Each structure stands twice: as C-alpha cells, then as structure tokens.
Amino acid sequence: MAKADFNKPQRENVLATIVSASFFLRTLFNLFWPFLALYVLKGNSSLFTDYRTFVAIFILLLLAILHGYFSWKNFYFYIRDNQFIVEKGYLRKSITTLPLEKIVSVNTDQKLLHQLMGVVAVKVDSTGTKEKEVKIRALKKTYALALEEALNNAVSHNNTVETEVKEIKPQCLLTLSTLNLLKVAITRNHLQGLLLLFVFAQQLQNQFIDFFKEEIDTAYFETTTTLKHSDTLTWLALIVFIILLSLFISLVRTFLSYYNLKFSRIKESFLLQSGLLKKKKITIPFSRVQAIQQIANPLQRLLKIKTVRLVQASSNTQTKDAQKVLVPGCQHAQTTSIKLAVLKKTLENPVVLRPHWALRNKLFLHKSILIVPFIVATFFFHWVGWLVAFVTIATVAFAEFGYRRRSYALTSDLVYIQKGSILHTDTVLELYKIQAVTLSQNIFQKRRQTASLKLGLAGIEVSLSYIPYLDAVSIKDFLLREIIESRKDWM
Amino acid sequence: MQNNYEQIFSKDIPHSESLKFEPLLPRYKKLKFLEWGVFFFIFIGIGFTAYIFIPEMQTWMLYTFFGFCSLWIIWAFLSVHFGFPHKGFAIREQDVHYQTGWLKHSIISVPICRIQHMQVHQSLLSKAFKLAKLNIYTAGDSANDMTIKGISLEKAQTIKDLISDKINENG
Numbered sequence: 001m002a003k004a005d006f007n008k009p010q011r012e013n014v015l016a017t018i019v020s021a022s023f024f025l026r027t028l029f030n031l032f033w034p035f036l037a038l039y040v041l042k043g044n045s046s047l048f049t050d051y052r053t054f055v056a057i058f059i060l061l062l063l064a065i066l067h068g069y070f071s072w073k074n075f076y077f078y079i080r081d082n083q084f085i086v087e088k089g090y091l092r093k094s095i096t097t098l099p100l101e102k103i104v105s106v107n108t109d110q111k112l113l114h115q116l117m118g119v120v121a122v123k124v125d126s127t128g129t130k131e132k133e134v135k136i137r138a139l140k141k142t143y144a145l146a147l148e149e150a151l152n153n154a155v156s157h158n159n160t161v162e163t164e165v166k167e168i169k170p171q172c173l174l175t176l177s178t179l180n181l182l183k184v185a186i187t188r189n190h191l192q193g194l195l196l197l198f199v200f201a202q203q204l205q206n207q208f209i210d211f212f213k214e215e216i217d218t219a220y221f222e223t224t225t226t227l228k229h230s231d232t233l234t235w236l237a238l239i240v241f242i243i244l245l246s247l248f249i250s251l252v253r254t255f256l257s258y259y260n261l262k263f264s265r266i267k268e269s270f271l272l273q274s275g276l277l278k279k280k281k282i283t284i285p286f287s288r289v290q291a292i293q294q295i296a297n298p299l300q301r302l303l304k305i306k307t308v309r310l311v312q313a314s315s316n317t318q319t320k321d322a323q324k325v326l327v328p329g330c331q332h333a334q335t336t337s338i339k340l341a342v343l344k345k346t347l348e349n350p351v352v353l354r355p356h357w358a359l360r361n362k363l364f365l366h367k368s369i370l371i372v373p374f375i376v377a378t379f380f381f382h383w384v385g386w387l388v389a390f391v392t393i394a395t396v397a398f399a400e401f402g403y404r405r406r407s408y409a410l411t412s413d414l415v416y417i418q419k420g421s422i423l424h425t426d427t428v429l430e431l432y433k434i435q436a437v438t439l440s441q442n443i444f445q446k447r448r449q450t451a452s453l454k455l456g457l458a459g460i461e462v463s464l465s466y467i468p469y470l471d472a473v474s475i476k477d478f479l480l481r482e483i484i485e486s487r488k489d490w491m
Numbered sequence: 492m493q494n495n496y497e498q499i500f501s502k503d504i505p506h507s508e509s510l511k512f513e514p515l516l517p518r519y520k521k522l523k524f525l526e527w528g529v530f531f532f533i534f535i536g537i538g539f540t541a542y543i544f545i546p547e548m549q550t551w552m553l554y555t556f557f558g559f560c561s562l563w564i565i566w567a568f569l570s571v572h573f574g575f576p577h578k579g580f581a582i583r584e585q586d587v588h589y590q591t592g593w594l595k596h597s598i599i600s601v602p603i604c605r606i607q608h609m610q611v612h613q614s615l616l617s618k619a620f621k622l623a624k625l626n627i628y629t630a631g632d633s634a635n636d637m638t639i640k641g642i643s644l645e646k647a648q649t650i651k652d653l654i655s656d657k658i659n660e661n662g
Contacts, residue, residue, distance in 0.1 A: 313630060435605045435631035440597035456635030473508055476600065483602045484585040490605070491630070 021068035110279035170264035185254035193249030313458035364399035432486035512579030519641025
C-alpha cells in the first residue's frame with residue numbers, strides 16, 4: 001500500500017494544471033460571452049474564418065496553460081504543528097493556515113472534467129478562523145481519502161500524520177433508486193424551480209436589453225396582447241404548461257443533485273455521495289453535527305418520505321455544502337437510524353411542553369403580511385376581494401395548524417421541537433451543544449406570564465416560544481448547568 | 492408545573508432569577524442621546540436640503556417627513572430613557588449574562604466554556620465619554636454573541652481578563 005506523508009509539503013496531481021487552465025478560460029468566457037454572442041448575432045460570421053481569431057485563441061490557450069502550470073508548481077499543502085497549511089500563488093504568494101481543531105469538514109467534489117481525468121477536488125472548511133476555506137483542485141481519489149483521514153485523525157493523534165492510502169468500507173444507510181428519485185422530484189418545492197428560471201430569464205434580459213431592446217419590447221408587447229385577448233382555454237393551457245415546466249425543472253434539479261445518492265456510515269461519521277455531472281462527496285463526523293432536522297411537506301408525508309438535514313457548525317462564509325447536508329427520500333427507519341447514530345439515544349420519557357394559545361395570534365400576525373398586497377390590489381381590481389377573504393381564511397388556518405403542531409419535548413440530554421403548519425420541521429439537538437440561551441418576554445407575554453427561550457447553536461437557532469414564564473426560567477437554569485457541567489466537546 | 496420536571500431537574504440548580512445585574516454607567520445614556528441627536532440632525536438636514544434643491548418636492552411631502560421624524564424621535568427618546576434602567580450585566584463563576592429591552596425584555600446567558608474570543612472596543616465618540624464595550628463571541632450565529640456596552644475601558648479590560656483566566660483555568 002502506498003503511503004502519503006503529509007508532514008512534508010505535497011503537490012496536487014499534475015492534472016491540476018488542466019483544472020486551473022479550464023477555470024481561467026471559463027472565467028474569461030463568462031466575462032465576454034455576451035459581447036461574443038452579440039458580435040456573431042449581428043452578422044459578423046467572418047469571425048470564424050479570420051486567422052486573427054485563431055491566433056487570439058492560441059494565445060489565450062497558451063496563457064491559460066502557463067497560468068495552470070505555475071499555479072500547480074507553486075501550490076503546496078502539508079500538516080505541521082497541528083495546522084493544515086496551504087502555500088500558493090506565483091505572482092502573489094499566500095499562505096493559509098487552518099488549525100486542525102477548527103476544521104469542520106473535508107469534502108470532495110468531482111465535476112465533469114474531474115470525472116474525465118479521474119481526479120477529485122478537496123475542500124477543507126474551518127470555523128472560528130479568519131481564512132475559512134481552502135480548495136485543492138485535483139488529487140487522485142485514494143490520495144484525497146488519505147488526506148481526509150489524516151486531517152480527521154491528526155487532531156487526536158497530534159503529529160502522527162503518516163497515513164496509509166487505503167479504501168475504508170462504509171456501511172450503507174440509504175441509496176436512492178430511480179423510483180425514489182422520482183418521488184423526491186415530484187415532492188419537491190416546485191415554486192423554487194420556477195423562481196430560479198425567472199431569475200435566470202431576468203439576468204439574460206438584463207444582459208441583452210441594451211442590444212436587443214426593440215426585439216424584447218416587441219416580444220413583450222405581443223405576448224401581453226395575446227394574453228389579454230385569449231380565452232379560458234388558453235389560460236388553462238398556460239397554467240398546465242407552467243405546472244409541467246416546474247415539474248420538469250424539479251426533475252432535472254433532482255437528478256443533477258441526487259443521482260446515484262449514497263448515504264453511508266463510516267465509523268463515527270457519515271459519508272454522502274451524490275450528483276450526476278458534478279459528483280460531490282461530503283464527510284460529516286458525528287461530533288460536528290449540531291442538530292438534526294427532519295422536514296416533510298404534505299406530498300412527502302403522503303409518500304411517507306422525509307428530508308433529513310444535518311446541521312453542522314458553520315460560519316457565514318462557509319460553503320453551502322458544509323453548512324447544509326440534506327439527505328432526501330428517507331423513510332422512517334432510515335431517519336431513526338441516522339438520529340440514533342449521532343445521538344446514541346432516543347427520546348425516552350420526555351417532559352412535553354405545549355405553547356400558550358397566544359402563539360396562535362403571533363403566528364397569525366406574522367403570516368398576515370401576505371394579506372396586505374391583496375388588500376392593496378382590491379383598490380384596482382374589485383374581484384381580488386374574494387381572494388382577500390380566501391387568503392385571510394387560509395392564514396387563520398395556517399396559524400391554527402402551526403399552533404396545534406408546535407410542541408417541545410425535553411429530556412436530560414435532548415431537546416425535541418416540533419413545528420410547521422404545512423412544512424413539518426422537527427428538530428432534535430443535544431443539550432451540551434448549546435452555545436447561548438436567551439430568555440425574552442414582551443409586554444403581551446408578561447400579561448399572560450409566558451416567555452420565549454432561544455437556544456443558539458453553531459449553525460442553527462431554535463426557540464421554545466410562549467411557554468410558561470416560570471418553566472422558561474427553570475429550563476434556562478437547567479440548560480446552563482448542563483452545558484457548564486458537561487465534559488463533552490461540542491465539536 | 493415545577494413538579495413535572497423533577498425527573499430531569501432533580502439536582503440543585505442555581506437560579507438565574509436571583510441574579511443581581513450591575514447597571515451600566517449613567518453617561519452611557521447621555522452618549523445614546525447624543526448619538527441619536529447627531530443622527531436626527533443629519534437625517535432632517537438631508538430632508539430639508541432635498542426640499543430646497545429639488546423643485547418637484549412639495550410642501551406636504553416635507554410635512555409628512557417631519558411628522559415621521561417626530562414620531563421616530565419620540566420613539567428613540569422613550570427607548571433610551573425607559574430602556575436604560577433595564578440594561579445591565581452579571582458575571583457568575585461559570586456564565587455571563589446581559590439584560591436589555593424595555594417593551595421586550597431579554598436576558599442572554601453565555602456559559603464561559605462556550606466563549607470563542609472577546610474584544611474590547613472604543614469608538615471616537617465613546618472615548619470622549621470614557622466608555623467602552625466588550626464583545627463576547629460564541630460559535631453560534633451573531634444573535635448569540637453578547638455585547639456589554641456602557642462600561643469604562645478599565646472595567647471592560649478587567650472583565651475580559653477575568654473571563655480569559657476562567658477559560659484558561661477550565662482548559
């Protein structure tokens with residue numbers, strides 16, 4: 001078996017040159033493609049036959065390869081004095097130092113280019129330091145695994161960072177078949193996909209508005225005129241088209257993100273692998289999970305699946321991958337085994353608290369903001385009045401459902417919070433991972449002798465709202481004592 | 492209700508209800524008034540300048556602006572005046588507490604073992620009032636960080652040293 005000594009400065013795989021060069025070219029393309037497209041669309045097709053174009057492409061390619069080569073040549077990483085150090089840059093040198101105990105996660109990414117070359121990119125995230133993330137662009141898979149293990153082990157074994165390059169067999173907890181993948185796609189929030197499409201179209205329009213103002217205006221005018229004079233059937237067809245489009249977007253997004261999803265356990269950590277064009281691999285040590293959330297919308301509840309979110313210690317600048325680890329399509333047994341693996345215990349004989357009924361009013365007030373735009377619209381279109389009535393009734397119903405579902409359960413080790421009217425979100429966390437406790441009471445709560453407790457963790461904040469004041473004080477004192485007396489490390 | 496918790500609250504727990512909060516220095520209240528004063532002077536000045544130089548701005552707009560500002564000034568005055576007595580901090584053997592809020596009273600409590608780092612800060616204006624603030628950061632979101640304002644620089648430094656010693660002591 002090969003050995004990698006991370007005490008000595010190591011280089012990336014030489015293929016990092018190509019990764020760097022392609023990144024350089026992609027950045028250039030992203031900057032200049034609108035101008036290029038415009039130039040061609042305005043009828044300058046001679047661009048493709050002009051010899052100067054080829055000279056320019058050759059120079060750009062040469063520059064990209066030189067940039068890639070020098071970046072690779074000057075990139076070193078190593079572990080020394082309990083720190084992971086990365087040296088890089090040829091014009092401007094930089095040294096990034098991440099203390100090993102602050103490293104939150106070591107994840108790998110495999111974009112299409114990486115897959116073709118048989119390498120992976122490694123991302124190392126840390127918290128509580130100025131520089132929070134370093135990326136190694138290309139490493140052989142086995143080598144990346146060795147680095148990952150070395151970083152995870154180095155803290156406990158101090159300077160023993162010589163690691164054997166070997167594959168560890170994971171215990172599979174969840175895989176998504178095509179049918180399950182379809183279930184996940186169908187039960188997704190389709191509005192999100194539509195919104196993404198809208199933002200993309202808006203960006204495209206902004207890019208081209210100056211050059212094609214006339215054409216865009218004509219298209220806009222024609223569309224609005226057609227819609228104004230169209231019958232119910234056309235509107236119905238349009239609605240069906242939007243629904244089908246949103247379903248299609250959800251399907252594509254699901255397959256891109258979760259294709260070949262494999263969620264497994266290796267010793268005291270989880271391993272999440274998924275992705276079609278961009279394969280990602282995220283390692284989540286149990287110790288770094290701050291809370292576990294299980295989320296289910298009505299459709300998911302109907303199909304008896306949930307999305308499990310593992311909340312990791314995070315900072316604002318941390319990558320999305322490390323912050324939110326979502327495991328979709330989990331069934332009850334899988335959810336239970338994930339929770340049991342991290343928490344090592346179940347919620348037995350908890351003290352259950354229900355919020356005061358005043359929470360219903362608060363929920364209604366919060367959601368009633370939705371009614372305002374409809375009320376304003378009533379001044380212009382009288383028929384919207386019906387919608388105001390409908391939205392008001394729906395808001396009352398949401399507040400009522402939200403209130404009924406809210407409950408807090410507490411044991412000597414765990415807090416379990418159930419909430420959500422449509423989207424059910426249950427959160428479970430270990431007491432010793434709490435960072436701060438805030439007890440608050442507004443004048444309305446004071447009248448009713450209730451209060452709210454906010455529990456702040458690294459990466460998430462949960463609240464026990466509208467519980468009896470005396471209970472809130474007792475729970476706060478209890479939590480503070482538990483945190484202080486606990487000998488366990490929160491991360 | 493209390494009895495329901497016996498199964499998990501069986502041990503003797505120190506009560507935060509009996510905490511004695513140390514009030515902030517009275518000159519902090521003056522500083523807050525001055526800060527708001529400067530802010531409103533600039534804000535109203537901008538509104539008035541806009542009225543003079545932008546011909547499209549009508550008189551009713553200026554009156555509305557002044558009306559809005561008056562309400563805001565009253566609100567700012569009330570929150571500083573009535574909010575000040577509710578502010579204070581308390582340091583115990585193992586935790587730090589800071590209370591604030593007039594209409595919504597809140598107490599944030601941070602165990603010393605969860606403190607990541609601390610920072611003593613003194614702005615130009617607070618330097619003139621011989622005041623400083625102590626920022627206490629946890630690993631949680633910014634909402635879980637604590638800022639003890641309205642204390643002297645020496646006091647801020649003393650508290651910082653005290654907490655640092657405690658952290659080092661705990662290892």
